[in-house]
């Protein structure tokens with residue numbers, strides 16, 4: 001049973017899918033090491049980082065097979081499993097204690113800079129926390145939300161925090177501003193992979209992502225109460241940063257190399273003040289590069305499940321969906337057993353209707369492997385007549 005990030009690593013290690021780098025590595029060398037691991041398709045733990053006490057991990061979704069292993073199904077069935085399990089959410093439970101509070105730093109003991117968060121791109125403004133699941137509570141309804149947000153380190157007890165205007169977290173923040181109250185948040189690093197997938201899934205605003213995580217795990221997520229704020233966090237995570245965002249406080253944040261492989265410029269973003277850090281004795285610090293396979297998997301897998309539902313509800317004979325074929329989540333390939341002529345037209349429109357950021361969608365026959373870009377190109381080369389087979393939707 002995979003109960004946390006560590007047992008997930010044990011599972012990967014058993015099948016030869018985890019490398020441990022024990023030789024000393026400088027923090028600036030980590031991004032190159034991460035890129036190499038992505039090519040190898042293996043997860044990695046850098047165990048010995050010069051000048052830092054704690055290890056760094058990356059590439060936890062290094063191959064599609066890792067997801068299949070997590071869900072105990074085939075690559076093709078991941079979307080179905082995600083949909084089924086996330087529709088059957090399981091509410092989290094609160095427990096008295098957990099490993100994530102083995103060590104507690106408060107007040108002046110807090111120093112987020114001693115953790116090995118990395119500079120991912122040469123022109124990034126600094127070191128960023130990129131795999132942090134941010135937990136907050138709606139100031140009006142009390143409903144919990146989880147999302148992933150980048151946080152630029154800005155001092156021992158302070159980071160920047162980027163939230164997009166359409167995010168639930170931003171909606172919560174606006175409600176806090178209306179009440180002139182700080183918004184308490186907890187940023188959780190070193191999560192169970194299912195918790196991170198749930199946080200990236202973007203369900204309706206009144207759905208608690210930790211219940212989705214419970215559904216994905218098929219058991220309730222155990223939570224412990226934070227030490228300094230009124231929130232709960234997964235008991236078996238690696239590290240928790242407790243703090244708050246002040247209403248109206250904005251500061252320059254960025255630039256940051258983002259998932260489409262260009263820099264988002266410096267802009268005014270929120271400020272996260274840190275009250276406390278709680279952690280395991282030797283926390284494993286997860287880092288994610290924007291646009292990497294970890295990032296793409298987190299963003300595309302929940303959207304594949306969403307599209308799976310729409311297509312199945314319309315009786316499409318669906319074989320498989322891959323929304324990470326373009327090394328981001330903007331292009332989707334769907335394989336089907338065609339039932340009627342022109343069926344692809346409806347499938348394409350359903351895909352664009354179900355996901356607002358989709359830019360390209362390709363429908364192929366079931367004999368094409370949607371997980372192999374070369375096979376998709378083969379289908380485009382041999383089976384597509386562009387004058388009749390391409391549909392253009394404006395402003396995608």
Ligand SMILES: Cc1cc2nc3c(=O)[nH]c(=O)nc-3n(C[C@H](O)[C@H](O)[C@H](O)COP(=O)(O)O)c2cc1C
Nearest residue numbers: 147148149150162163164167168200201202203298
């Ligand atoms: C690695 C990673 C980093 C992300 N960073 C940010 C970010 O800095 N700001 C943001 O608004 N969304 C970011 N996202 C996207 C949101 O986490 C995602 O859209 C989430 O579903 C939003 O949650 P919500 O349902 O609470 O709105 C990131 C996603 C991933 C996978």
